[in-house]
Amino acid sequence: MGGSSGPRLSGMQRQVLGLYRGFLRAARLKSIEDRQKIESIVSAEFRHNAKHVDRKNFLYIEYLLRRGKKQLDQLKSPDIDGLSSLDVGLSQTHHTKA
Amino acid sequence: MAATARNALLKYLRVQVEAVPRNPSTTSSSVFLNSFNALRRHFSTEEVRGSFLDKSEVTERVITVVKNFQKVDPSKVTPNANFQSDLGLDSLDSVEVVMALEEEFGFEIPDNEADKINSISLAVDFIASHPQAK
Numbered sequence: 356m357g358g359s360s361g362p363r364l365s366g367m368q369r370q371v372l373g374l375y376r377g378f379l380r381a382a383r384l385k386s387i388e389d390r391q392k393i394e395s396i397v398s399a400e401f402r403h404n405a406k407h408v409d410r411k412n413f414l415y416i417e418y419l420l421r422r423g424k425k426q427l428d429q430l431k432s433p434d435i436d437g438l439s440s441l442d443v444g445l446s447q448t449h450h451t452k453a
Numbered sequence: 454m455a456a457t458a459r460n461a462l463l464k465y466l467r468v469q470v471e472a473v474p475r476n477p478s479t480t481s482s483s484v485f486l487n488s489f490n491a492l493r494r495h496f497s498t499e500e501v502r503g504s505f506l507d508k509s510e511v512t513e514r515v516i517t518v519v520k521n522f523q524k525v526d527p528s529k530v531t532p533n534a535n536f537q538s539d540l541g542l543d544s545l546d547s548v549e550v551v552m553a554l555e556e557e558f559g560f561e562i563p564d565n566e567a568d569k570i571n572s573i574s575l576a577v578d579f580i581a582s583h584p585q586a587k
Binding site: 364368372373375376379380398401 | 548552567
């Protein structure tokens with residue numbers, strides 16, 4: 356994402372980064388072990404999409420944002436370790452293509 | 454206007470300061486004036502009470518955190534390094550770096566501020582002017 360472009364970010368980019376930050380914050384509240392798992396899955400998911408999703412495919416990115424927000428809300432619940440719901444997210448991205 | 458802003462700020466400070474007792478190792482009493490001026494620029498209010506970290510200490514700790522970031526070549530980390538053009542980080546990496554700085558300094562950086570921090574010097578300026586940094 357972003358490449359060498361300066362600090363100016365589009366609204367959508369800021370939403371994506373905000374979502375990423377939200378996941379990392381939520382992960383902090385889990386056990387150390389869960390936190391590491393969540394961080395690696397979330398990071399892989401965001402990087403995968405940053406690389407493979409066409410940056411002009413706004414509809415699809417909006418869909419991913421909505422789905423991510425829902426997953427984040429679930430992850431924030433104290434009795435969820437986050438892994439199974441995120442696994443579903445990962446497998447879905449393999450089918451969807453811009 | 455200025456009065457309401459000040460009250461809002463004071464309230465904000467009071468709640469947060471007692472909430473996060475992390476990093477007890479650092480002293481908070483040293484060099485007040487540098488950061489005080491920085492804060493004046495930020496909030497244009499003169500009577501904010503709080504403790505500020507010494508800017509050189511902040512620089513040193515920020516550099517240590519960034520050097521420890523696994524994607525960074527430690528030899529490229531200088532006080533003026535830009536995360537993207539000098540250190541080769543992308544915007545997701547920058548989010549991770551800023552999150553690591555939050556943990557190092559024991560306070561939360563709001564999204565709109567975090568999005569602007571894309572270099573060591575901007576990170577240092579922000580943290581040194583922030584009374585909650587520990």
